Amino acid sequence: MMMMIRSELDSTLSEVDDDERYGLSWRLAVETNNTERPWKTVPLRCYKHVENYMVGGQYQLDMNIIVDQIVFYAKSHIPVPSNKDAWIFDVDDTCISNVPYYKANRFGCEPFDSTMFKAWINKGMCPANPVILRLFKTLIQRGFKVFLVTGRYEETLAKITTDNLHNQGFIGYQRLILRSGEYKGMSAVKYKSSIRKEIENEGYRIWGNVGDQWTDLQGDSLGxxxxxLPNPMYCIS
Amino acid sequence: MMMMIRSELDSTLSEVDDDERYGLSWRLAVETNNTERPWKTVPLRCYKHVENYMVGGQYQLDMNIIVDQIVFYAKSHIPVPSNKDAWIFDVDDTCISNVPYYKANRFGCEPFDSTMFKAWINKGMCPANPVILRLFKTLIQRGFKVFLVTGRYEETLAKITTDNLHNQGFIGYQRLILRSGEYKGMSAVKYKSSIRKEIENEGYRIWGNVGDQWTDLQGDSLGxxxxxLPNPMYCIS
Known part of the structure; x- marks a missing residue:
């Protein structure tokens, strides 16, 4: 009897271990853009792994090391920025975080519910990503012009987004650019490329481009x- | 006295845990190309983490999930390849593996020693990456033309590389392209872009491009x- 229980326990532990290892592989594939695009939901067997990753401290550590790299790069390559030296930041899960929403929705294992997500956004309560807020302040203090570029719709979300950014300490950026009517329905890559091109056409040099989605970092005028930045919870096309 | 020992043990365990967490962050930064480029050596505090990653099974699992994604992509997007439908594969730590060499050299924590590395290469004993050999055979069997493109010098390493690939089962590829004299000293990105452009100029469509270095996957004619593919052991510029 004892042996049975022991063996059942071993088997359960081994499944947990297998899921953890699979979760690590799946997350690396997502972060390196090796997966089929766009993926729809987090595989159910990765739920515990993604949950532990997002709230157990590793996500914050991973952000920290990236921000250290960014600050090092900015300091060593552009020691004295001019007023045309720019950075691009994405908004959702870059500057401000939707982790509280995803925490209540099994970290991306549930299919995306746009109504519920809009209700969350409209609260204007996305907390700052503290590591990115530190980066944002450092870059602005050094003299860079920071542009926030988001796929959120201008018509409906301009006010709440501005307010949310401000109440979380994102103050002093050059411009917040939301998706206006002319970009409606356009892919994220095309929309964000157009916006970056416009910024370059104004004479800005884009030194760095920071985002949690590969679609933030593909296309033209990349910088x-x-x-x-890591985001194993969802994928935007 | 007991308390002292206990507290020392806790502190050692906590350092091990910190190094493991730092190793995870560092490796993710490398694989997502967020680090300063090229990085020279693996940080010493990541040694145990990288060793465990490379030989403890996770590296093979990570390769497996990527190859599954590649096979899925190839099957769903190009169900019946023509004789101009091509794939590009890198050689070192893509097709064949230098893990035995790096195992003897602290997994990249030692500065790169080109003399010792050349001596290893010249043995012609790099083992196949079994997961990539499976992918290679699957693509060729489906009718794709596979080009192997390597930064190894043609003048000195053509024979040993061909022999090594063949003795490890890499048979049936369209062409193995090594770095000829005209590309000597050129950056990996420029050299590999030129080669891919030539392949396209011959009328091939590059559907996929597989490599362990970001320099394999940047530049022009990317496919x-x-x-x-993961490689936390070294970085090529």
Whole structure:
């Protein structure tokens, strides 16, 4: 009897271990853009792994090391920025975080529910990503012009987004650009490329481009360097 | 006295845990191309993490999930390849593996020693990456033309590389392209872009481009999709 229980326990532990290892592989594939695009939901067997990753500290550590790299790059390559030296930041899960929403929705294992997600966004309560807020302040303090570029619709979300950014400490950016009517229905890559091109046409040099989605970091006018922040919860096309 | 020992043990365990967490962050930053480029050596505190990753099974699992994605992509997008439908594969740590060499050299924590590395290569004993050999055979069997493109010098390494690939089962590829004299000293990105452009100029469509270095997957004529294989041991510029 004892042996049975022991063996059942071993088998359960081994499944947990297998799921953890699979979760690691799946997340690496997502972060390196090796998966079929766009993927729809987090595989159910990765739920515990993604949950532990997002709230157990590793996500914050991973962000930290990237921000250290960004600050090092900015300091060593552009020691004295001019007023045309720019950075591009994405908004959702770059500057401000939807982790509280995804925490209540099994970290991306549930199919995306746009009504519920809009209700969350409209609360204007996305907390700052503290590591990115530190980066944002550092770059602005050094003299860079920071442009926030988001796929959120201008018509309906301009006010709440501005308010949310401000109440979380994102103050002093050059411009917040939301998706206006002319870009409605356009893919994220095309929309964000057009916006970056416009910024370049105004004479800005884009030194860095920071986002949690590969679609933030593909296309044209990418900037001198791109930086991929982790996000194993969802994928935008 | 007991308390002292206990507390020392806790502190050692906590350092191990910190190094493991740092190793995870560092490796993710490398694989997503967020680090300063090219990085020279693996940080010493990541040694145990990288060793465990490379030989403890996770590296093979990570390769497996990527190859599954590649096979899925190839089957669903190009069900019946023509004789101009091509794939590009890198050689070192893509088709054949230098893990035995790096195992003897602290997995990249030692500065790169080109003399010792050349001596290893010249043995012609790099083992196949079994997961990539499976992919290679699957693509060829489906009718794709596979081009192997390597930064190894043609003048000195053509024979040993051909022999090594063959003795490890890489048979049936369309062409093995090594770095000829005209490309000497050129960056990997420029050299590999030129080669891919030539392949396209011959009328081939590059559907996929598979390599362990970001320099395999940047530049021009990249192909319809690129796939980044893991390699936390070294970085080529």
């Amino acid at each position: 001198n360097r791109t930086f991929k | 319809n999709r690129t796939f980044k």
